[in-house]
Amino acid sequence: MRNDTPKPKATDLRTWLAHLQTTGRLAVIREGVPLKHRLAAIAKRLDGKQAAYFPKPAGHTIPVVSGFVSKRGWIAEAMGVEQDGLLAAFRHAAEHPLPWREVASSEAPCQQVVTPMDASKDLNTMLPIPTHSEHDNGPYITAGLVIARNPATGVQNVSINRIQVHGRDRMAILMLPRHLLAFYKAAEAEGQALDVAVVIGADPLTLLASQAITPIDHDELEIAGALHGAPLPVVKCTTNAVRVPANAEIVIEGRLLPQVREAEGPFGEFPKYYSAQEKREVIVVDAVTTRTNPIFHTIVPAEMEHLLLGSIPREATMLAHLQRSFPGVTDVHLSVGGVGRYHLFVKFRKAREGEPKNVILGAFGAHYDIKQVIVVDDDVDVHDPQQVEWAVATRFQADRDLIVISGAQGSVLDPSTTVATGHHDIDEPAPPHLQGVGAKMGLDATRPVSYRGYIFTKVRIPGELEIDLAQEIVPGAAVDWHGVGLQ
Structure with a gap:
């Protein structure tokens, strides 16, 4: 993207989707696409070419979107930088976080509609949750930002975890040995549940910030603010003290239960293989809050949106780490x-x-x-x-x-x-x-530091990088192959 190109304001998901649509990078799919396999299959075929927007999937009133950050250049564009400045911009944000700004519920679009869970509510009908891969053990939330507070310090952590919805108000979650699991183990050791929020439909920069590699007790929402260039507006959940991005589309509020494990998996993961079924920790849902007419985001596992969201923050961290030494x-x-x-x-x-x-x-x-x-x-x-x-x-x-x-x-x-x-x-x-x-x-x-002659000199043709083919090719010209001359 050229420096004089207007920088898109990816302040929320809708702003970014509108930008993709006006630039021909969003495909609107027919209504009624099945949530089991078909939706993910279509999104995968468009992977890296266009984001896919599914109105009324399987007749559901909530649309689904996928693939809106499936190219490296799109992510740089959302950040307002050239692609070769992507890692430096992310590194600067990670090193200079901005504390978030709390707003009232009345100012938070994500709490325009509040639905407490009771016996009449079922996540499987409330939300259009896809089943992605052939052997997945049911519908999965794949683009949910899981936000929790350190029981000892109150500092938040943000991560993306795979979450299987396998009950009316119960979800099994995979937690790798990182900060969220450390928070949970600390709460479980005291016999306490860990309050969590699962945020679906965050803007591209907040999604990217969630994958930052940081020490414990560094809130990734503050990195999101730095990427935006202004403190991120957050709101307190309606049933717990977790703060969530106020401009998100959907928030599932709940608790990670102590000493409870239920079956989760198989699931097709980022290495493009299935993870085995195992007993995992369980979230019980207390409430669901949404925007009016919300949009559900799903990430097709192991495709470019999944891979880039994980790789770019890791690259920035690796580069900073290596350059120190x-x-x-x-x-x-x-x-x-x-x-x-x-x-x-x-x-x-x-x-x-x-x-x-x-x-x-x-x-x-x-x-x-x-x-x-x-x-x-x-x-x-x-x-x-x-x-x-x-x-x-x-x-x-x-x-x-x-x-x-x-x-x-x-x-x-x-x-x-x-x-x-x-x-x-x-x-x-x-x-x-x-x-x-x-x-x-x-x-x-690498080649040797010293070598004879041109043995390790890369072959180049002088001027090859400066050639402007538009100036060299004659438009519309054709060759007379009988007379061997230009027609």
């Missing part, structure tokens, strides 16, 4: 082929031999999800997998440039770690101390 690091990229989590490409300006191996080790220490690191020189575009593969093909030798680390903690959602530990029976999951344990691999695909 290695100033020669100029860019990083979590590849789509590596599901936006596991494979990291690092662009590095090497000054001494051996440095890339230190960079590799630093990257593994930055986040346990990282499974493979490839370090390339600064003449390689880490956002182009073909260039990275070229660097490996021509600058890497396995006997001297490969690092393998065995028995390291990785992602518990990586199915290859389950097989490696011998626990691949759906009825017998690996014990917690073995979940996610596997190997990590680093590749130093």
